[in-house]
Amino acid sequence: MAHDHDHSHHHTHHAGQDSQRRLFWAILLTGGFMIAEVVGGIVSGSLALLADAGHMLTDTAALGLAWFAARISRRPADEKRSFGYHRVQILAAFVNGLTLIAIVVWILIEAIRRLLSPVAVMGSTMLAIAALGLVVNVVVFAILHFGDRDNLNIRGAALHVLGDLLGSVAAIVAAVVILATGWMPIDPLLSVLVAMLILRSAWKLTRESAHILLEGTPESLDPVTLRREIPEQLEAVCNVHHVHVWSLTPGRHLISLHAAIAEGEDRQAALVAIRSLLEERYGLDHATIQLESWHQCADEPDSDERHDKADTRAARPTCCSEAG
Known part of the structure; x- marks a missing residue:
């Protein structure tokens, strides 16, 4: 790295x-x-x-x-x-x-x-x-x-x-x-x-x-897609929200996000996996990631993210069964 x-x-x-x-x-x-x-x-x-x-x-x-x-x-x-x-x-x-x-x-x-x-x-x-x-x-x-x-x-x-x-x-x-x-x-x-x-x-x-x-989102990256694909690719991640992507220069993109991790999963391993996915799949080598427990998220996601969460629950009940 x-x-x-x-x-x-x-x-x-x-x-x-x-x-x-x-x-x-x-x-x-x-x-x-x-x-x-x-x-x-x-x-x-x-x-x-x-x-x-x-x-x-x-x-x-x-x-x-x-x-x-x-x-x-x-x-x-x-x-x-x-x-x-x-x-x-x-x-x-x-x-x-x-x-x-x-x-x-x-x-x-x-x-x-x-x-x-x-x-x-x-x-x-x-x-x-x-x-x-x-x-x-x-x-x-x-x-x-x-x-x-x-x-x-x-x-x-x-x-x-x-x-x-x-x-x-x-x-x-x-x-x-x-x-x-x-x-x-x-x-x-x-x-x-x-x-x-x-x-x-x-x-x-x-x-x-x-x-x-103006800190606009790079044309090559879509925050909605990122919110959906990271939980799909990583079993330990239940939900991704508060995604912000911007550019320092045209060739240098940065990202910050919150990731809800399933209970019982290795949080450090999940963090490394998220960073690796962002770098290898999206070319984002500078990421600020806040980890949260799935049932103890610090901030409630917006309506689109709640919809994504519902989809994730339906698709992966074992991961999200501890949300209560």
Whole structure:
């Protein structure tokens, strides 16, 4: 058991170092090119380039926040924060999601203004800078995409860069159309398309991180199923209630529960069996379990749990015969 926790600790530590290194390189590349794109957007007059440059400006800040969160999350637990600093990554992902939504709103407002009052765009300058931006964004996205897939902080940073990548593609297409036809509205129209693509991913990131921050139940785990299956799998357990499951990070789930043990059963053995079942069947290696005697439960279960108890009594009368 201790070995599994130690292995998990080392794996998390290594993943944290890798994430921090990937974010550092992403900051250097994104921040360095951002300056060139801001200048190019102003010179060419392209909204698509300015929108992408503005996005890259916030990306540099977002990547910096993600890097700081990855670094802080590696700190060990202390007396004030018994679970450590892992949640900092989720908070950073939530902030990045909100930032992405704000960027989308800005792009939409500016696009409407450009459609109502068209602005001349220098297609050749726009095309050259957008093409270079695409190369940089592809490299940065690859660096982050092949990192820790379960890390919401990395995912949030990658979504920012994906928005930049799509913005560069839109700017290239807009530049080609402008050079070929001179039709200026293509620039704000493609900016709106990119904004809609960014919004979908930003909303998902914000929703997932908010769910974790609100101690929401992981999608892969169902407390009702847990209450039913643990007594079914373990003869010593008559009833399971007060089940709470939440996530520290997307890859680290925690659980607390009350388990009523049949009279005459070895309570220590039952505790070990419950922990083993939770870890092997559900991947829950951090559990807080309160053991109770079947006829001396400290708290009365809710209506659903009383229904489960009745089912358990019917199915296993020998276990529950001492309830009185």
